[in-house]
Amino acid sequence: MTWAYRSNPTIHMITEHHELKISECGVISTTVRQRRTTRPRDLPYGPEPLAVRWHKRQFACAEKLCARKAFTESTAEIPPRARVTGRLCRAAARQVALGRSVAAVGREYGLGWPLVHRHFAAHADALLIEPEPPRVLGIDETRRGRPKWIKNETTGRWARTERFETNFVDLSGSGALLGQAAGRTGKAAVDWLNTRGHAWKSQVRVVAIDPAACYRTAIRQALPHAVIVVDHFHLVALANKALTAVRQRVTREHRGRRGRATDPEWANRRRLLRGREHLSARTFTRMWNDLIDHEPTGQILTAWIAKEELRCLLACAREQAPRSVISHRLHRFLSWCADSDIPELLTLAETIDAWWPETLAFITTGITNARTEGTNRMIKDAARVAFGFRNLHNQRRRVRLACTHQTINTAA
Incomplete structure (x- = not known):
């Protein structure tokens, strides 16, 4: 049991002496080996920074067969060897989920990019579950990154290469982004749809697309029962x-x-x-x-x-x-x-x-692909905020969370 008192702008956390601690081996220890003071970083108190000082104890395990001879008390908010509090990490993850870049949130809270991104990834993965099958499905593509020119060493000619992502959007429900597939080919669309399973595909009744022959062929192959609507x-x-x-x-x-x-x-x-x-x-x-x-x-x-x-x-x-x-x-x-x-x-x-x-x-x-085009704009905005993505998995996670309406409700 711990209690705390505030001395502006510092919060001191002190543990009462009569508290018992249990070692990893399950034996209760009351022997205090030494005392330590840690300074975990916490959320600011309004416009002012907040410093936390935790005066905690290190206990000695009296069990001779225990592999750990000493252990330090900890809490769920501040696990062992943690330098930041849990609420600070959760706040940083919510800020990224609201659409800010990882680097900007890290600069505001004084955290490193890997730490902020790791907690944001955990926050996003907990929200992004397997999508429910929509009645009306929208399919369109967006370009990933800028086009590149590659020179052929044999012919000496330059060829323009572009990377695309095929987007699948729920047009009958929340309008959320269901997923993405690499490339803008019919095979990419067929593979993504087949991965969902027969029960998922059987629920799709209408598919809205742009006049792209590759997507029309893919829909006829993967969803032969669905009605195709051109925008x-x-x-x-x-x-x-x-x-x-x-x-x-x-x-x-x-x-x-x-x-x-x-x-x-x-x-x-x-x-x-x-x-x-x-x-x-x-x-x-x-x-x-x-x-x-x-x-x-x-x-x-x-x-x-x-x-x-x-x-x-x-x-x-x-x-x-x-x-x-x-x-x-x-x-x-x-x-x-x-x-x-x-x-x-x-x-x-x-x-x-x-x-x-x-x-x-x-x-x-009267079904159009307008909501899919709106999703494409949100995908591009997410890429601009992040100044581009190098990791495809991180991009899809960030983009899908930005295009899912759950983001507004959970990150508020």
């Missing part, structure tokens, strides 16, 4: 990319150079990428007339109309349009692209046609 944001991004390609090509062919600020198609490049409903009547009229007067081929306006037709088709999900309206808008979009005879629009139409079952699944269900 509509990326489909609109493909239409904007096709529109930009048409604008740049027409400018080079018509003017023999890149676009300039004096060119109407260049001045309206941002307006072309905006939705029609977000343009005022005056802005839309000015953009339309400028392109009619200064772009003789009409290909830029044709590409803009194709983009708007695709957006009108995808808007059926929000409008809950019947199947007849969906079919009509699909035919109108594909016919417009085919009749335009513009290579970029033909490629866009072929892409939409190849992904039509997944696009129709989005229109009928």
Whole structure:
């Protein structure tokens, strides 16, 4: 039994003399061999630092067969040979779990990086349990670190190499990050899903992805019963990319150079990428007339109309349009692209046609991959706070805890 008194800013802990101590061999000892004073580091008292002085005793074991002849008293908060208190370590671990870097927390509390990280790892491992199977699963990839250029010693050519992580997100529950797999290949996704087991996979009903063929093939192999939904944001991004390609090509062919600020198609490049409903009547009229007067081929306006037709088709999900309206808008979009005879629009139409079952699944269900994209942002933020990761296991632990809603509840 111990008691303490405070002499600002120092707390002295003294053990009463009548207390009995039990050695490792189980024999009670009352013989005090010597007294020691330790100075474990503790949490600060508000803005002021707090010094702890523990005047503890070392007992001598009277059992001759005991391997330890002497032992020093200890507590759960301050184990033997500890230089910091348990509550200081727990506070440092919670601060890292809140999103701060290990180095910053170590500087604030005067602790070393290995000590703070070890307690944070124990804190995180206690929270990160095996995820429950979601009804709706989101899959996307993020780049790990910066791309590197490696020179081939044989050919002398430089090749760009990048490391990616495939992320699996629960879109039907808390939106937490379920796990990560190395690479952005179909094999990586299949291996991660197969590791979960058949019972886990059977609970997944819908999978939302970007228009990536490798993930679609992986889902059909590992989750043949699941419905695949393609994210509509990326489909609109493909239409904007096709529109930009048409604008740049027409400018080079018509003017023999890149676009300039004096060119109407260049001045309206941002307006072309905006939705029609977000343009005022005056802005839309000015953009339309400028392109009619200064772009003789009409290909830029044709590409803009194709983009708007695709957006009108995808808007059926929000409008809950019947199947007849969906079919009509699909035919109108594909016919417009085919009749335009513009290579970029033909490629866009072929892409939409190849992904039509997944696009129709989005229109009928309204499920998107937006929460997965939000998780990707949190993954990147965690890497920036930590100034990058060298250890893949540490990165996945830190990232998953940052992307799990349990962090806010347990670290508050």
